[in-house]
Amino acid sequence: MQFFYEEGVLTAKLAGEIDHHSAREIRELIDDHSRRKKPYCLRLDFTNVPFMDSSGIGLILGRVRLLQLWRGRVVLCGLSGNLNKMVELSGVSGVAAIERRAG
Amino acid sequence: MKPINKLEIKFPSNSVNEGFARAAVSAFLSQLDPTLGELTDLKTAVSEAVTNAIVHGYKEELGPVYITVKIFEGGKVTVRVRDKGCGIPDIPKAMEPLYTTGGEERAGLGFAVMQSFCDSVRVTSKVGKGVSVTLCKHFESRV
Ligand SMILES: Nc1ncnc2c1ncn2[C@@H]1O[C@H](COP(=O)(O)OP(=O)(O)OP(=O)(O)O)[C@@H](O)[C@H]1O
Ligand SMILES: [Mg+2]
Numbered sequence: 001m002q003f004f005y006e007e008g009v010l011t012a013k014l015a016g017e018i019d020h021h022s023a024r025e026i027r028e029l030i031d032d033h034s035r036r037k038k039p040y041c042l043r044l045d046f047t048n049v050p051f052m053d054s055s056g057i058g059l060i061l062g063r064v065r066l067l068q069l070w071r072g073r074v075v076l077c078g079l080s081g082n083l084n085k086m087v088e089l090s091g092v093s094g095v096a097a098i099e100r101r102a103g
Numbered sequence: 104m105k106p107i108n109k110l111e112i113k114f115p116s117n118s119v120n121e122g123f124a125r126a127a128v129s130a131f132l133s134q135l136d137p138t139l140g141e142l143t144d145l146k147t148a149v150s151e152a153v154t155n156a157i158v159h160g161y162k163e164e165l166g167p168v169y170i171t172v173k174i175f176e177g178g179k180v181t182v183r184v185r186d187k188g189c190g191i192p193d194i195p196k197a198m199e200p201l202y203t204t205g206g207e208e209r210a211g212l213g214f215a216v217m218q219s220f221c222d223s224v225r226v227t228s229k230v231g232k233g234v235s236v237t238l239c240k241h242f243e244s245r246v
Contacts, residue, residue: 020157020158022122053150053216054151054209055209057210085220
């Protein structure tokens with residue numbers, strides 16, 4: 001997983017399948033970076049995530065809660081295939097913005 | 104009805120096996136020449152059921168998880184995921200969307216995902232004896 005920080009925006013480029021097993025390490029890394037930078041916006045980039053189950057939704061909701069501590073918000077981008085379905089079903093778009101590529 | 108093919112697997116409830124379990128089921132079903140969408144839907148549902156056995160069924164301890172996949176004539180598939188863990192005291196309540204006993208990091212969406220990605224989901228349980236979840240999905244023939 002890679003992190004980029006620029007002008008208050010922290011981007012976490014996730015990689016690999018997200019399930020209960022992998023979510024733990026992902027969560028620890030994101031929370032560590034977020035607590036240090038306190039970004040006003042955390043962008044979770046799912047471009048390189050081929051699969052995600054409801055553990056991924058738990059992961060997103062947990063980060064929304066963390067960012068709320070300093071009034072930051074979470075943006076989801078690079079969603080495709082089964083991730084779109086999961087995000088739709090969960091209603092997570094009510095608490096996190098979804099960035100779609102133009103076109 | 105007798106299945107035309109059948110897979111049985113048993114593995115300990117280490118979380119590292121979640122990926123193996125859904126990949127194994129998915130590989131077995133490739134003989135049906137499924138669409139990617141159908142396969143991913145079932146894979147996601149299997150991931151939910153297996154994760155529940157590991158996270159809720161056995162909590163801190165380890166125990167066996169059993170998966171039986173059956174393929175029937177005409178493309179009907181059933182996947183049964185079973186554990187011998189703590190069981191579910193109130194199944195209708197557990198299946199309500201957003202209901203969770205899993206704390207902060209769980210969304211309470213596992214059963215909702217299974218229901219929306221499969222044709223039917225059957226859950227049976229005895230407290231202290233474990234849970235059995237049977238997912239049923241029809242795979243369309245592509246020929
Ligand atoms: N195999 C099981 N053994 C014991 N309890 C279970 C089992 N499966 C589910 N449950 C109970 O049912 C509840 C709802 O399960 P569900 O999968 O819908 O949500 P969750 O696992 O809590 O969260 P999520 O799946 O979104 O991570 C669980 O919180 C747990 O209390
Ligand atoms: Mg679950």
